[in-house]
Amino acid sequence: MDEFFKLPIFGVFITLFVFYIAQQIRLRIRVVLLNPVLIAITLIILFLNLFDIKFEDYNKGGQYLSFFLGPSIVALGVLFYEKYKEIEHNLLPFLFAVIIGGIVSILSVSLIAIYLNAPDVIIKSIASKSVTTPIAIEITKIINGIPAITAGVVIAVGILGNAFGPAFLKLLGITSKTALGTALGTAAHGIGTARALEEGHLTGAYSGLAMCVNGLLTTIVSPYFVIWLIEFTKSNQ
Amino acid sequence: MLKALFYIFFFLILGEFIKYLFNIPIAGNILGMILIFMALKLKLVKLESVKPASTKLVKYMVLFFVPYGVGMMVYFEVLKAHWFPILIATVLSTILTLYVTAIIQQKFEKNG
Numbered sequence: 001m002d003e004f005f006k007l008p009i010f011g012v013f014i015t016l017f018v019f020y021i022a023q024q025i026r027l028r029i030r031v032v033l034l035n036p037v038l039i040a041i042t043l044i045i046l047f048l049n050l051f052d053i054k055f056e057d058y059n060k061g062g063q064y065l066s067f068f069l070g071p072s073i074v075a076l077g078v079l080f081y082e083k084y085k086e087i088e089h090n091l092l093p094f095l096f097a098v099i100i101g102g103i104v105s106i107l108s109v110s111l112i113a114i115y116l117n118a119p120d121v122i123i124k125s126i127a128s129k130s131v132t133t134p135i136a137i138e139i140t141k142i143i144n145g146i147p148a149i150t151a152g153v154v155i156a157v158g159i160l161g162n163a164f165g166p167a168f169l170k171l172l173g174i175t176s177k178t179a180l181g182t183a184l185g186t187a188a189h190g191i192g193t194a195r196a197l198e199e200g201h202l203t204g205a206y207s208g209l210a211m212c213v214n215g216l217l218t219t220i221v222s223p224y225f226v227i228w229l230i231e232f233t234k235s236n237q
Numbered sequence: 238m239l240k241a242l243f244y245i246f247f248f249l250i251l252g253e254f255i256k257y258l259f260n261i262p263i264a265g266n267i268l269g270m271i272l273i274f275m276a277l278k279l280k281l282v283k284l285e286s287v288k289p290a291s292t293k294l295v296k297y298m299v300l301f302f303v304p305y306g307v308g309m310m311v312y313f314e315v316l317k318a319h320w321f322p323i324l325i326a327t328v329l330s331t332i333l334t335l336y337v338t339a340i341i342q343q344k345f346e347k348n349g
Contacts (some may be wrong), residue, residue, distance in 0.1 A: 019300050037299050041306035048310065054313050062304030065280035070266040071245045071290075072298040074252070077270035078291035081277040081284065094346035101338030116322035124313075129327050130334055133302040138264035148308030149316065153323060155306060157331050168332065169339050176343040183339035187331050190298065194257070210338070212270075219267050 005053045011061020018043045032163040033159050035191065037155055069134040076132070080212040094182060094206070095213065101186040102214040105130040106222050107124045120230050125149040127226045128218050129157045132189040135215040143223050154189070161188020162195040177203045185210030241290035244282060248273040 004010065012146055022039035048058055087094050113123045128136040133154045139151040165184050172179060177200060182198030184192035184209035196207030252269030276282040283341070309316065316323070341349070 012241060015307075019256070019303060023289050031245070037306065040303050041309070044303070044307045045310045048307070055248050055308060058299035058307060059304055062307065065301050066304045068294065068301045069298070070249055070269075071242075072294040072301055073264075073266040073292065074245050074249045074269040074273055075294035077248070077273040078277065078284070078287050079295055080270075081274050082288075085337060088294060090346050096345060097342035100341055101334050104337045105330055105334040108333050109326045112326035112329055113322050118319055118322035118326070122319050122323060124325060126327060129330070132298075133305070134298065135264075135267060137302070137305055138267060142262055142264070143271055143347075146312055146315070148305055148312055149323075151302055151305035152309045153327055155302075157327055160331055161335065165335055169335060172336055172339075174336075174339045176339075176346065178346060179339040179343035181340040183335045186338040187334035199250075206342075216267065216271070219263055236323055 001051075002057075005051070005057045006060055008061040011058045012064055013061070014044060014047065014058070015040070015062060015065055018047070032159060035162075037191075038159060041152075041155070050094050051104055064115060069137070073134050073138075074136070076212055076215070079208060083209050086202065086205045087209055090178070094209070097179075097182050098186050098210050098213045101163060101183065102130065102217045103221065103225075105187065105214075106218060106225050107229070110226055112190060113231050114229065121145055122149070123230060124226060126153050127222050129153050129188065130187050131215045131218045132211055139219055139222055143226055144220030155191065158191025161192035165195065166199065178206045182210045186214045189215075195199045238289045241287050244273070244287045245290050245294065248276070
C-alpha cells in the first residue's frame, strides 16, 4: 500500500475530494468555524495519521496543487486593477489606514511573541500572519521561518477576523462600512474579505484591495522589521 | 482561456526572472503581481484578455494552500511546545490591527 500512497495522484485526489466534501459541509451548515480550508486540512491530517502515511508521500501529489499558488498571486494583481477604480477618490486615507494597520500587525505580533519568549523561528513564522496565505508563505521562506506553521496561523487569523471582526468593530464605535472592509482585508486577508463581501459590494472591494496592499507592504518591510526586532531585543538583554 | 493563462504565466516568469537577475528579497510571484497591475494600468494588456484565468485562479486559491496547511502535521511537536505565545500574540495583534485600521480609515475618509 505504501507504494500506492507515493503516487502523485493520491495527494491530488485526496485533497480535491476532501476539499469538495468540506465545501458541501459549509453549504449545509453555515457556521464560520466550519471554514472549508480548516475542515479539509483537519480531515486530511486525520486520514494520513490513521493510515500512517508520511507527509512527504502525500506532498508528492500535494505539491502540484501548491504550484498554482504562484499564478494565483499574479491573478491578485488583476483583481486589484478591477477594484482600484472604486476607491480612487479615497485612495490616500485608504493607503494610510492599510500601511499603519499593516505595520501595527507585524510589530505587535512580533513584540508580544518576543515578550512571551517564543523562539526566533516561531516569530519569523507568524510575523506575516495578517496577509493572504500564499504571500505569507513566500515571506516566511525568505526570512527562514516554517511555512507550514505560517499557513496554519494565517488561516486561523482569517477565521478569527471573519467570525468576530464586524461585531467587535461595531462595539468599538466603527460605523463606516468602508472602514470595516479596509480593516477586515488588512487584518484578516481573503477569509476576512469573504465576510466583508457579505456586508456589501463596496465593503468587499475595500477589503480585497486592503488585502493586496497589505500583502505587498508586508513583503517589503517584514524581512527588515522582524530581523531587526529580534536582533534589537537580543542586544538589550 | 489559453491566452489568459499565457499572460498570467508570462508575468509570473517575468517576475521570477527579475528576482533571479537582481537578487531581490521579494518573491517572483509578487513581482509578477505588481507587473501585471502596471501592464493593465498602462493599457499594455486588456482586462478581458486576462480575466478568464485570473477569476478562476483567485476563486480556487484556497484549495491551492491546503497542502501547506497539511504540512503542519510535521511540526506538531513544535506547535505543542509553543502554542501559548502563538495564540496570545496572534489574537491580540489581530484585534489591534482591526481596530487601528478601521479607526484611521473612518476618521480620514471622504464620504460619497
